[in-house]
Amino acid sequence: MNRGATEDQIGAVTSKIQSFGLDANISRGTERTVIGAIGDERKLDPEMFDSLSGVEYSMHIVKQYKIVSRESHRQDSIIDVGGIPVGGTQVQVIGGPCSVETQEQMDSAAQHVGAAGCKLMRGGAFKPRTSPYTFQGNGEEGLKMFRKAADKYKLRIVTELMDARMLDTFLRYDVDVIQIGTRSMQNFELLKEVGRINKPVILKRGMSATVSEWLMAAEYIAAGGNHNIIFCERGIRTFETAYRNVMDVTCIPVLKKETHLPVIVDPSHAGGKAWMVPALARAAIAAGADGLLVETHPNPCEAWCDADQALNPQEFQDLMGSLRGIAEVIGRNL
Amino acid sequence: MNRGATEDQIGAVTSKIQSFGLDANISRGTERTVIGAIGDERKLDPEMFDSLSGVEYSMHIVKQYKIVSRESHRQDSIIDVGGIPVGGTQVQVIGGPCSVETQEQMDSAAQHVGAAGCKLMRGGAFKPRTSPYTFQGNGEEGLKMFRKAADKYKLRIVTELMDARMLDTFLRYDVDVIQIGTRSMQNFELLKEVGRINKPVILKRGMSATVSEWLMAAEYIAAGGNHNIIFCERGIRTFETAYRNVMDVTCIPVLKKETHLPVIVDPSHAGGKAWMVPALARAAIAAGADGLLVETHPNPCEAWCDADQALNPQEFQDLMGSLRGIAEVIGRNL
Amino acid sequence: MNRGATEDQIGAVTSKIQSFGLDANISRGTERTVIGAIGDERKLDPEMFDSLSGVEYSMHIVKQYKIVSRESHRQDSIIDVGGIPVGGTQVQVIGGPCSVETQEQMDSAAQHVGAAGCKLMRGGAFKPRTSPYTFQGNGEEGLKMFRKAADKYKLRIVTELMDARMLDTFLRYDVDVIQIGTRSMQNFELLKEVGRINKPVILKRGMSATVSEWLMAAEYIAAGGNHNIIFCERGIRTFETAYRNVMDVTCIPVLKKETHLPVIVDPSHAGGKAWMVPALARAAIAAGADGLLVETHPNPCEAWCDADQALNPQEFQDLMGSLRGIAEVIGRNL
Amino acid sequence: MNRGATEDQIGAVTSKIQSFGLDANISRGTERTVIGAIGDERKLDPEMFDSLSGVEYSMHIVKQYKIVSRESHRQDSIIDVGGIPVGGTQVQVIGGPCSVETQEQMDSAAQHVGAAGCKLMRGGAFKPRTSPYTFQGNGEEGLKMFRKAADKYKLRIVTELMDARMLDTFLRYDVDVIQIGTRSMQNFELLKEVGRINKPVILKRGMSATVSEWLMAAEYIAAGGNHNIIFCERGIRTFETAYRNVMDVTCIPVLKKETHLPVIVDPSHAGGKAWMVPALARAAIAAGADGLLVETHPNPCEAWCDADQALNPQEFQDLMGSLRGIAEVIGRNL
Structure with a gap:
């Protein structure tokens, strides 16, 4: 008062x-x-x-999120992605190109991603682009190519859903993990839709979302009945202009304290440049992340989008080696 | 290089x-x-x-937006909302409650909004809420109540569309201006949908969107054929915690230079407290805004959401008076 | 707990x-x-x-600032600058160039600033510059030129103090208002020094200081015995890159609620471009600011620093006219 | 144009x-x-x-910093702190309490810091505090206690200089490394003073300084002749309120590319809570930092300031172990 x-x-x-x-x-x-x-x-x-007179301010003491909170579920949750665990002692690196371009590119990418030891692969068929005049993804055709390439190398697939009306198509191609992108973190109608199905969801942090808003966005999914949620930090927006985003490693221990769900990091979108990725990827694992989303392309210079942030196959494989070493230091394996 | x-x-x-x-x-x-x-x-x-070797960095010299740019259309555009002009010398204040609650509340609100001199009214039937456990709006029933109340007082209606699947419903109730909220500014699929129809659109700025991203979001709508776009500044997210957002008045002269489209401001969501609204509303008009979205409720203490930011009818009417004075000083009328 | x-x-x-x-x-x-x-x-x-076990978090309920708080002193304080009031119903515009260049430039500037109706003049003799290789100000020689020019036109002078060791020199030239710049807002040793003298102080907001930190910085000055403090908003740092800073008009009503001391605004440094200044200056006055710091130069294109943000004499005089109109609408005069 | x-x-x-x-x-x-x-x-x-007519905007292509740039000096610089190298393959952890409290506390701290394997110790005798009513440090008496405790355990000392007038006192107690705090990063007069002496300087990043401004601040020191500069990242200010600052790991690889000087990180001030420090410290080393500033106190619950961010001796020693493991994975030693 x-x-x-x-x-x-x-x-x-x-x-x-x-x-x-x-x-x-x-x-x-x-x-x-x-x-x-x-x-x-x-x-x-x-x-x-x-709005009552005499009140200076009012606030919540208890947190607004329930199902996703560590208080409601003490043990770490392990999400099962077609037999592959996300969370727990195993660290999962999800590699792949920014966008699905051609069948040949996807086959080649799936081959090198699998060879580097990954069990999951990423790739965008529907791309959110700032400009209406740039490449928007191959759409359903892209999903088909992605599924085919991944099946050949026994990889689970992760791809972004931007529109609730496409959910049936995603289910038809048996997408293993549905990614909700940074611009959709508070697309509440979309969150409700993925809350109704029984598929793992990677929920990327909004580019200027607080940890609390992010947990509430996950609560939207969980409230619908789908508890298979993986948080993904991808860099936040700040005043700094020397790099695309600031990868927020502090959110990793904080989320680990607040929620029982796994937390992964996307160092490629955070930094925005391939040469920054190894340092950022190592930092994320050292800080306790359960996995990474890393862009890698058979031939980065010819990538159709985000060409400057993809690792080539050799760089990707080298990175996997040093990540394995760091994981072991902190009692995990990769 | x-x-x-x-x-x-x-x-x-x-x-x-x-x-x-x-x-x-x-x-x-x-x-x-x-x-x-x-x-x-x-x-x-x-x-x-x-990604090419030897390149230090590369950048665009020419802006990415075309249709919405001032370069493509020198004169100020005036958007026609059922005979009411937005843009030009006339300043439009769009008053109304945060959410549609009951028919009685809407009738009462429409009466006092019209009496204060407004031609357009705002009100939310579908509400984006951070928590899944809070009131989410009255939905289609709310649209019906809003339409009825507004028609009685000859007001045009402005309401938020969150989901492309609801667009037909919006058209059925003949919503006069479709509002795209801050969380949907980069919901590109939604932007494409409202780009295909011929209704005025208020495009709110993303809570941490740059002016350039905002112009590109408008370009998505314009590229579909709908050029009836009104920009709405609603406060940006910064490090400051003493108020909800920082209302960015600088974007007003900057947008006026970059685009021919009208620019309005929402001082209610920017500040987050009713007692801040008059100062912010006056600042926006003084800086050259073409109008305002202002929350006003017949009885703020009993509002179902954002109760602490709505003006009561008397405060709203007083504000209209001082805004009229400022508009005249800079050669406009209200 | x-x-x-x-x-x-x-x-x-x-x-x-x-x-x-x-x-x-x-x-x-x-x-x-x-x-x-x-x-x-x-x-x-x-x-x-x-740090105690079982504690979740702890916080202050009562504010940390006392002397500067509105609670300790209900009425608005009016600061007396050599007979000129800052605060109260009168709005004061403090015009002048970014830096003191030559006697001729200062004489010319003082003439046009006085002619436009100002009672106080600004100008920098010691300039904080991001690069060590750019012009750092004329130093003591600059103070002498400034004093001489101002005296000729009966203007009070406002100039920035960057180093406690220069305070005696400032007193020797009888600087009327000591400005503490944005980079010095938390230079606590400097604040303590100006707290010991009896001269009005303009305390600029740190470029990413919260309102609370700013009030605490003022409390440092006040705790030393000097209560003649004027707050000056000058734009805050955000993610936006289309303009130098974001002028925070919301802080004006908030400071007016929290403190009894006057609040002025520097629209020139906020926007960073002369063409933005009129809109920003009008917004600040409309929001309730007690005055402005505005850069104006006899010949902006030849200014030695911040050339692109100074108004020329004609633009400055025109601005004074519209500010006068806005001041009157809200019951003040200029 | x-x-x-x-x-x-x-x-x-x-x-x-x-x-x-x-x-x-x-x-x-x-x-x-x-x-x-x-x-x-x-x-x-x-x-x-x-400011010239017809100009749209202008910008520098070449960077403004010279002496500190990697272009001017290709090899990594190693700073010699009384025989101890900072930079190069060795990673240096600088442990110690937030503030110098008593001789007994400092002796005890020096003992446990040395026992954990550190060669340098931190501690504040002059404390920058947001409120004038909180503990401001023990001043010169504190320097004396710190020197005495450090000498007993053969540790080099690192302490913060806030005021140019205290520099002689710092030299008298033979402070080994002068720390320039986050609030002083753009205190240009102070930078010039430490540029004139021949002592290593730790330059903390301003809480919302860009990497470019930080490099320019170092250039101020270097331009005076002192090239013994160590950059220290300590968290940046963002919109996030769940933790004090966001530790910016991305700046580590970016600085390594832009400058030849060493880069260390302060995970204690970044996170603000002791339980976050191990994760952040590991992330910093994994990202390539040349060292750390870590708060550790013989008895954190009784610390006079920042009690909640200091590690106790056991936690500190455990952390040293895991940091050693990570350093080895990336080809360094600790």
Whole structure:
């Protein structure tokens, strides 16, 4: 309450709390009176109280997310992707090109991704692009090529869903992990749709989403019944212009504390340049990430998009080696 | 090019530019060589060049947006909303509650919004909410109530579309202006859909979208054929925690320079508190905005959402008075 | 406290609060226990408690600033600058060039600044520059030229102090208002020095300082005995690259609520381009600012620094006219 | 140049470039004309050109920093701190408490820091604090205690200088490494002072400084003749409120590319909580940092400041073990 709040004002707040079936605890300090709501405060919205007179501000003490919270589920969850575990002691690197270009490119990529030891592969058939005039992905044709190439090398596939109307198509091609991109993290209708199916979902962090908003976005999926959620940090937007985004390693230990779900990192989109990827990938694993999404292309100079951030097959394989070493230092394996 | 780039590297860049049908201009400085592409560089993607060896970085000189740019259309565009102009010398204030609650509330709101001199009214039937456990709007029933209330007072209606699958419903209730919310600014599939129809669109700025990304999002709509676009600044996300967002007044003169389309401001969502709204609303008009989206509710303390940011009818009417004064000082009317 | 905090942990926190002479209020909710400290909590540091086991987090309820707070002094303070009031109903525009270049330039600038109706003039003798290789100001010689030019036109002078060791020199030239620049907002030793003298101080906001940190910086000055403090917003750093800074108009009503001291705005440094200045200046006054710092130069194209952000004499005079109109609409004069 | 710039406008820019002794290269595209300056463009300031008519914008192609740049010195520099190398294959961890409290605390800290294998120790005698009402450090008395404790265990000392007037005192106690804190990164007068002496300097990144501004701040020191500079990343300010700062690992590979000087990281101030420090410390080393500044205290719960971010002796020693493992994986030792 404001300094000098009256008894009537205090009473009004107390009544409003009680009208929702909670109790009120009144603590009178020397300068301020603080009123606490006792009960399930998720029913209350702070803004209901901010508009009452005499209220300085109001806030939640209990977190708004439930199903995804570590409090509701103490052990680490391991997500099963067609028999491949994400989470737990095993670290999973998901390699592949930015976009599905041709069958030949995908076959070649699947071959080198598998050879480097990966069990999952990434690739975009539908691409969110800032400009309407640039390549938007191969669409359904791309899904078909991706599925075919991955099957040949026994890889599970990860690809981005941008539009709820395409979900059936994704299921038809048996996409193993549905990726929700950074621009869709708060596309609540899309989150509700993937919450209704039983497929693992990689939920990328919005480019300027707080950890709390990200957890709430996951809660949207979980609330629909789908608890197979993998968080993916991909760099946040800051004032810095020397690189595309700032990869936020701090979110890794913080998420590990707040949620039982696995956390992976995309160092390729974070840095935006292939030469930065090995340093960032190593940092993510050292900080405790459960896996990575890494762009790698059979021939980066000829990639149709994000050419400057893909590793070539040799760089990718070298990176896998040093990641294996770091994983072992912290008691994991890759 | 990097310092010490070789002639072969310079040649490779030059060839790549020429392979897209453009010419190359090579400028050799004392420390760096700069290569310029001459022709329609929108065909080129800087990342195609960043991956070539010897390249330090590459960038666009020409802007990526065309239809929405001031260069393509010198005069200010005036958007016609059922006979009401947005843009030009007239300033339009669009008042109304955060969400459609009941028919009675909407009737009362429409009455006081119209009485204050507004021609357009706002209200949300579908609400994007951070938590899946809070009120999500009245949906189609809300559209019906809104339409009915607005018709009684001859007001045009503005309401948010979150899902392409609801577009037909919006058209059925003859929504006058479709609002694309901050979280949907880069929902490219949704932008393409509203690009195909012939209805005015208010495009809110993403909460951390650059002006350039915002113009590109508008270009997605325009590229589909719908040029009836109104930009709406609603506060950006920064490090500051004392208020919800930072209302960016600088974007007003900058957009006026870059685009011919109207620019309005939402001071209610920017500040997040009703007591800040008059100062912010006045600042927006003084900076040259073509209008405002202002939350006002017949009884803010009982609003179902964002209760603490709505003006009551008297506050709203008082604000209209001072805005009229400011509009006149800068040669406009309201 | 964490969910599941033990009675011993609750007891330890309670004891620690009591050891500082305060009382503890314990509120046991269904999911969390909240412990409040009752008494002058400025003696406590939240981090003292965050390190105790069982504590989830701790925070201040009462604000850390006292002397500068609106709670300690209800009326608006008016700062007396050699007989000229800053704060109150009068709006003060402080015009002048970025840097003191020559006597001739300063005489010419003082003439046009005075002619436009200003009572105070700005100009830098010591310039903080990002690069060590660019012009760093004329130093003491510049102060002398500035004083001479200002005296001729009966203007008070405002100039930046970067180094405590130069304070005596500033006093010798009888600088009327000492400006603390954005990079010095948390130069605590410098703040303490200007806190010991009895001269008005303009305290610019750090380029990414929160309002709370800014108020605390002012509290450093006030704690030394100098209460003649004027806040100056000059744009904050964000992700946006289309303009130098984002002028934060929201801080104006917020500061007016939190502090009794005057608030001015520098639209020139905020936007960084002369063509943006009129819109930003009008927005600042409309939002309730008590004045402005505006760069104006007799011949902007020949200015030695920040050439692209200075208004020429005619533009400056035109701006004064429209500002006067806006001031009147909101019950002030200029 | 703007679209439609006239020949006269192009001529004026060309003349201005030539008046500084450089040549101009004119490249006429289909939509824009681009003018390049050929010669040492550090003499030119883009803002000199932005104010000319017909100019859209101007920018530097060559970087503004020279002495600190990798281009001027290809090999990694190793800074000699009283016989201990910073930079090169050896990784240095600098442990110690936030502030110097008592002789006993410092003796105890020096003992455990040395026992863990460190060669350098940190500790603050002068503390920059946001509030004037909190503990400001023990000052000169603190330096004396620190020196004494460090000498007993043969440790080099690192401590923060906030005020140029204290430099002589620092030299008198033979401080081995002078730390310039985040709030002083652009205190140019202080940078010039430490540029005149021959002591290693740790230059912390400003809390919202770009990499480019940071390199320019180092250039201020280097331009004075002192090339013994160590960069220290300590977390940047963003929109995220779940942790104090965001530790920017991306700056490590970027600085390694741009400068020959060593780069260390302070994971304690970045995260702000002791439980986050191990993950962040490991990430920094994995990303290629040359060392760390880590807060550790004999008894964190009784620390006088930042109690919640210091590791206890056991945690510190455990961390050293895992860091050693990671260093070895990437070919370094600790």
